Amino acid sequence: MPRSLPIFDEDDPVWREAAKALFVxxxxxxxxRLRHVPVAQLSAWELEDFWADDQLDDVPRPRPTHxxxxxxxxxxxxxxxRDTRIQIRLRESMYTQVERALGATGLTLSDCHHEDRGDxxxxxxxxxxxxxxxxDPFAHDLAxxxxxxxxxxxxxxxxxxxxxxxxxxxxxxxxGVVGRAPVDLFRHLEAPAFRRAxxxxxxxxxxVIVSDSLFREAGHRDGRVDHDAxxxxxxxxxxxxxxxxxxxxxxxxxxxxxxxxxxxGA
Numbered sequence: 001m002p003r004s005l006p007i008f009d010e011d012d013p014v015w016r017e018a019a020k021a022l023f024v025x026x027x028x029x030x031x032x033r034l035r036h037v038p039v040a041q042l043s044a045w046e047l048e049d050f051w052a053d054d055q056l057d058d059v060p061r062p063r064p065t066h067x068x069x070x071x072x073x074x075x076x077x078x079x080x081x082r083d084t085r086i087q088i089r090l091r092e093s094m095y096t097q098v099e100r101a102l103g104a105t106g107l108t109l110s111d112c113h114h115e116d117r118g119d120x121x122x123x124x125x126x127x128x129x130x131x132x133x134x135x136d137p138f139a140h141d142l143a144x145x146x147x148x149x150x151x152x153x154x155x156x157x158x159x160x161x162x163x164x165x166x167x168x169x170x171x172x173x174x175x176g177v178v179g180r181a182p183v184d185l186f187r188h189l190e191a192p193a194f195r196r197a198x199x200x201x202x203x204x205x206x207x208v209i210v211s212d213s214l215f216r217e218a219g220h221r222d223g224r225v226d227h228d229a230x231x232x233x234x235x236x237x238x239x240x241x242x243x244x245x246x247x248x249x250x251x252x253x254x255x256x257x258x259x260x261x262x263x264x265g266a
Contacts (some may be wrong), residue, residue, distance in 0.1 A: 002213070006012075006229045010168070017090050024032065025049065026040075026050070028048075029061070031248075032050050033248040035049075035185055036236060042057060051239035056236065056240075060143045062157075065127045065169065065170060066127065066167065066168065066169055066170075067125055067126070067127055067129070067167060067168075067169075067170045067181075068124075068125040068129050068130070068131035068133070068134055068165075068166075068167045069122075069123065069125070069129075069165070069166050069167060069168070069170070069181060069185045070122075070123045070125075070138070070163060070165050070166075070180060071117070071120060071121070071122045071123070071163065071185050071186060071189045071243075072094065072098060072120050072121050072123075072161050072162070072164075073117070073119060073159060073161065073163075073189055074090055074091070074094055074119045074120060074159065074160070075160035075161065075198055076160070077090065077118075077119035077120075078119070079156075081155075081156045082156055082207045085195065086156050086157060088176050089157060090157070090159055091158050093149060094121065094156060094159060094161065095109070095121065096144060096162040097145040097146055097159070097161075098123070098142065099120065100136075100140050100141065100145050101139075101141040101145060102123075102143035103133070103141075104137035104138060105125075105129065105130075105133040106127055106135060106136050106200075107125060107129060109123070111125075112125050113123055113176075113177060114185075114251055117221055120195055122139055122182070122186075122187075123188065124170055124177055124182075125149070130218065130219045131165075131167035131214055132214075132221055133207075133227070134165045134214075134227055135165065135210060135214075135218055136225060136245075139163065139165070139206070140248065140249075142161070142163070142206055142257070143205060143206045143215055143249040145237055146159060146160075146161065146205035146206050147205055147249070150160070150205055150230060154165065158205070159205070160198070160204070160205055160207075161206050161207075162189060162194060162195070162198055162207050162209070163187050163189075163203070163206065163207070163208045163209070164188040164189035164194075164208075164209050164210075164211075165185075165208060165209070165210050166181060166184055166185040166188065166211040166213070166214055167181065167211075167212065167213070167217075168180060168184065168213070169216050170182065174259050181218045184211065184240065184242075187235055187237040187238065187240040188209045188235050188237075188244055189209065190209060190237050191209065191234070191235040192236065192237070192242025192246070193233050193235070194207065194233060194235075194244075194246065195198050196211045197204075197246055197248070198234065201248055204248045204249060205249065206248075207246065207247070208247040208248075209233060209235075209244050209245070209247075210230065210245045210247065211242075211244055211245055212242060212245065213244050215230065215244075215245045229247055229250075230245040230246060230247050231245065231246045232244075232245060232246075233245065
């Protein structure tokens with residue numbers, strides 16, 4: 001018996017009268033009937049059919065809420081030379097660096113809904129989190145943590161991340177989250193132009209693609225985001241055709257690529 005219910009003794013006359021009353025009230029409310037036999041002779045399906053609440057489908061579901069979302073993906077996770085042992089280390093490092101960067105926003109991973117994606121992660125911030133925090137300080141701190149992590153790492157253990165940032169309405173079901181916003185987020189993450197930008201900028205430990213709606217929202221925050229640090233980029237994935245914004249951390253002295261790519265034309 002669940003601990004949220006009292007303990008019933010079938011030999012207790014009070015329990016018998018209470019059970020009888022429940023049957024009578026429910027039959028009166030629903031118009032349903034059971035065979036006039038001892039309860040023990042009723043089949044399980046008869047009892048389930050009698051007690052089923054057809055009104056449950058009409059109970060209002062929680063309304064979708066506007067939330068900040070981020071998805072990260074390890075660049076070249078399945079590249080030759082990255083065996084299972086190395087992939088485990090890369091995943092552990094990814095979660096460590098993401099957790100550290102979230103700390104700058106006042107959040108922890110446990111505060112968020114998060115799903116593992118094998119070579120990445122999907123994170124939905126609480127409803128009261130400021131989505132602009134995912135641009136700064138989150139993205140800036142993540143870039144700094146990756147740079148330190150990769151300082152002495154060899155090619156196979158160097159952790160490079162693609163990250164997509166968005167916000168919008170999110171709903172929940174029995175399996176996780178659903179809605180247009182999560183779909184759009186992963187369309188951005190998988191954009192071929194974004195992948196090419198990272199391939200053409202091998203010195204970048206991190207690339208961040210920001211949805212146009214979030215970028216425009218951040219534009220209303222004076223001094224919050226350096227717009228000159230972002231470049232327009234096209235997202236063309238499946239049915240999605242839209243514009244987004246790419247941020248790559250400033251080049252380090254001696255970086256060979258020099259950040260001279262033009263993702264808007266990719």
